């Protein structure tokens with residue numbers, strides 16, 4: 001189907017020094033879906049310094065252009081400077097839809113972009129459906145209790161997509177032209193000064209990207225036990241680790257591990273919850289997982305109501321046995 | 330110093346949310362309302378800044394119908410100095426709310442706008458960033474620590490990001506949005522409630538502000554997500570491993 005006015009999508013890539021953040025491919029997947037369904041096209045914008053690794057990683061997905069704004073002032077993403085560049089590019093190329101994968105990067109920057117463009121915005125979109133010349137967007141609200149179908153007025157629409165709801169784009173071949181964007185350094189607002197960025201060290205995959213996630217809750221008493229039980233089980237399965245808010249608040253796990261309504265949303269093939277009660281705010285971030293396993297000593301714990309496989313037991317006894325048996329096989 | 334703290338009225342996080350059969354709205358019967366938890370964290374932080382430096386005025390603002398007075402009274406009872414209810418009945422979205430707040434910032438000239446990162450009803454996580462954009466000021470989102478050296482005119486914040494922690498400094502005025510680890514809000518005391526009764530709560534009609542707050546987003550239908558049902562209980566680790574290997578085939 002061809003839209004009367006086919007959209008011009010602009011995907012904002014998330015890149016770091018060492019390359020592209022993989023969640024970006026979910027936004028590329030969404031943009032390509034919309035472009036194909038409407039006869040529109042999509043461009044990708046990469047901002048930062050250096051950007052070469054990210055630009056290379058974005059080749060082959062069918063973008064009409066890869067715009068590149070490279071400047072040392074943009075080495076660290078700050079909302080004001082990035083928003084400034086994004087707004088410039090969006091205006092210059094007449095973008096009608098701006099999108100990115102939902103993450104702390106895009107949540108920080110895109111609402112600021114929307115305000116500067118006087119555009120409506122939707123966060124954490126799980127589906128985009130072209131309807132006539134308009135669109136219906138699905139998104140979750142109320143900690144995952146409600147799915148809302150929403151329309152957006154106005155010539156420019158801004159939205160972030162939930163990475164777990166859109167399959168990562170697959171390469172279709174071809175090279176997208178790389179178009180440098182001249183960054184007017186003097187016009188950057190520079191209102192946010194970044195001192196340090198401390199990445200939480202992790203030898204494991206990110207929970208939003210992993211096939212298997214092992215997640216621990218308040219049952220785990222300290223960081224050493226978390227590493228031994230949750231980390232230990234994750235390692236034999238090649239999995240990522242996650243946790244409930246309770247452990248982050250207690251300082252047992254870093255904030256980067258929080259899964260839930262106000263943390264990360266994950267939907268792996270297999271999610272294993274260890275000593276997690278299943279509060280609605282936690283479920284909001286994992287209940288779309290394909291297979292859910294719960295291990296909890298309370299047979300009435302709400303997580304059992306959504307678990308495919310439930311085992312009532314003490315994680316301190318069950319998990320070492322699980323790890324031992326998995327190692328043997 | 331003057332701090333503006335928006336307080337949104339939202340369903341209590343412990344209430345069960347149900348969608349009406351016709352998909353037009355959520356069931357409001359029996360729903361308890363509260364101050365958005367992230368906004369309570371913002372107000373707590375403002376109160377702590379006042380306790381440290383003494384000369385801080387805290388203004389709480391809510392946008393909505395008359396019932397939002399409840400949340401403003403709760404904010405006054407926690408310790409805010411004065412409250413402003415912007416009366417608005419009808420559709421709103423983050424951009425409209427941000428435009429109202431921007432107008433109030435122009436009128437009130439606060440040094441700091443401290444607000445929640447996310448309203449737990451719409452889960453948008455947008456308003457603070459939009460407000461900062463409209464005002465052309467700095468922003469620090471998802472913060473877990475806030476330091477304002479007296480007289481410095483700058484706020485240094487620790488931000489929680491997907492990959493770790495980040496420290497940023499913004500010049501005031503600025504918009505700062507709170508994450509869960511910033512503090513634990515105090516409880517309202519009986520004395521606080523008594524005192525709140527005497528504090529000023531002013532009402533302004535949103536239409537009189539002269540800003541275009543037409544919502545650009547329109548919710549056309551609400552549905553319940555497809556539910557999951559409880560699966561099977563396994564008794565032993567061996568049984569679990571067998572199911573995961575042979576039935577679910579995920580390991």
Ligand SMILES: Cc1cc2nc3c(=O)[nH]c(=O)nc-3n(C[C@H](O)[C@H](O)[C@H](O)COP(=O)(O)OP(=O)(O)OC[C@H]3O[C@@H](n4cnc5c(N)ncnc54)[C@H](O)[C@@H]3O)c2cc1C
Pocket residue numbers: 216217218219220243244245246247258259260261262263264274275276277278279280281282285295296297298301313314315316342366367449
């Ligand atoms: C505004 C707001 C935002 C929130 N955002 C999030 C969020 O993003 N993510 C999130 O996770 N939460 C969030 N929460 C918190 C949420 O409401 C719950 O408090 C939290 O998820 C509970 O964590 P938990 O299951 O680890 O702890 P608990 O609810 O205390 O459960 C612990 C469980 O462990 C079991 N247990 C104890 N010991 C053992 C043992 N030895 N072996 C086996 N089982 C055992 C118990 O039976 C219990 O079921 C939020 C809350 C609010 C108000």
Ligand SMILES: Nc1ncnc2c1ncn2[C@@H]1O[C@H](COP(=O)(O)O)[C@@H](O)[C@H]1O
Pocket residue numbers: 335336337338365367368390391392393423426444445446447448449451452453454455456457
């Ligand atoms: N109607 C409102 N009244 C007061 N503050 C609001 C309102 N809506 C949003 N906010 C503020 O904006 C923050 C983020 O909301 P949102 O962008 O909707 O997730 C909230 O935590 C509040 O601080």
